[in-house]
Amino acid sequence: MPVRVTAIDGHGGAGKSTLADRIATALGDAPIVHTDDFASWEDPFVWWPRLLEQVLRPLGAGKPARYQRYDWTRHALSEWIDVACGANVVLEGVSSSRLAFRPYVCFAIWVETPRDVCLARGLARDGDDMRGYWERWIAEEDRYIEREAPDRYADLIVAGAPKIDCDPDREVVVLREESRLGQDHGGFHRPR
Numbered sequence: 237m238p239v240r241v242t243a244i245d246g247h248g249g250a251g252k253s254t255l256a257d258r259i260a261t262a263l264g265d266a267p268i269v270h271t272d273d274f275a276s277w278e279d280p281f282v283w284w285p286r287l288l289e290q291v292l293r294p295l296g297a298g299k300p301a302r303y304q305r306y307d308w309t310r311h312a313l314s315e316w317i318d319v320a321c322g323a324n325v326v327l328e329g330v331s332s333s334r335l336a337f338r339p340y341v342c343f344a345i346w347v348e349t350p351r352d353v354c355l356a357r358g359l360a361r362d363g364d365d366m367r368g369y370w371e372r373w374i375a376e377e378d379r380y381i382e383r384e385a386p387d388r389y390a391d392l393i394v395a396g397a398p399k400i401d402c403d404p405d406r407e408v409v410v411l412r413e414e415s416r417l418g419q420d421h422g423g424f425h426r427p428r
Contacts, residue, residue, distance in 0.1 A: 238298040240324045241340050242266075243333040245386045246347030247377055248370070249354035249361075251396035255347060256328035263324040271329025273305040273317065277369045280376045284336055292340040295321055330377060333386045346387040349396030 242259060244252045253270070260266045269291055274283040283306075290303035300321045307314035319325060327337070333344040351374065358370050380386075387393060 237296055237340060237342060239295040239321055240342045241292070241295065241337075242324065242326050243337065243341045243344045244326065244328045244347065245331065245333040245344065245390070246396060247349060247351065247354045248330055248373055249357035250347040250349035251357075252328050252330075252332075252347050255345070255394065255396075256326045259345075260324075260326045263326070266322065266324035266326050267319050268326045268328055269301075269303075269319060271327070271332050272308070273303065275330070276306055276308060276311065277373070278311075280373050281331060281380055284331065284334060288336055291319060291327075292337060295319070295325060296340050331380050331384075331386070333389065334380070335384050338389070343392070344386070344390045346390035346393045347396040348387065348393050353397045 242263075244256045244259070246252050256268050256270075260268050269287070271283075271287065274287050275281070276283070287303070291301040294301040298321055301319040302316055303319070304313045304316050306312075327341070333341060333346070338344075355370055355374070358373075359367060362370070
């Protein structure tokens with residue numbers, strides 16, 4: 237891959253977007269592609285071929301990417317977003333390290349956060365009237381996680397709701413690290 241793609245996966249409400257912003261800044265303001273720009277309440281997990289075709293394949297060929305963002309309010313595709321073919325891109329969101337994306341991802345992070353915390357964060361953002369949508373979304377997430385085990389394939393697992401004191405703007409709590417530095421990865425490693 238001419239572009240290093242870092243995937244930040246985890247449950248909805250886990251803290252992926254916050255971590256993605258920090259990593260993108262640390263990588264010299266790398267562009268962030270959000271899976272929420274592809275998913276919707278009606279289609280939480282089957283949207284992935286469009287991201288593969290419009291973003292990962294062009295970047296994998298050393299070309300800029302361009303995709304149409306999904307507008308969750310209008311329930312329709314919206315403006316086009318250009319992604320430059322630079323050194324790094326952050327792919328953030330639920331299922332960002334799915335099996336179909338793994339050949340394009342050089343480093344995967346799983347944000348481990350208790351489900352009750354994720355649900356509370358989601359309802360705080362979207363409102364309690366969205367609880368039914370969140371419960372269906374969680375059921376879809378569970379099927380994805382059981383089927384593809386993204387947490388087992390991750391290079392790094394961090395706490396999305398740390399239980400120790402830390403500065404959330406400058407520090408992360410690492411729960412597990414799988415070092416692949418200096419190796420030819422060809423995608424993801426196999427879990428032990």
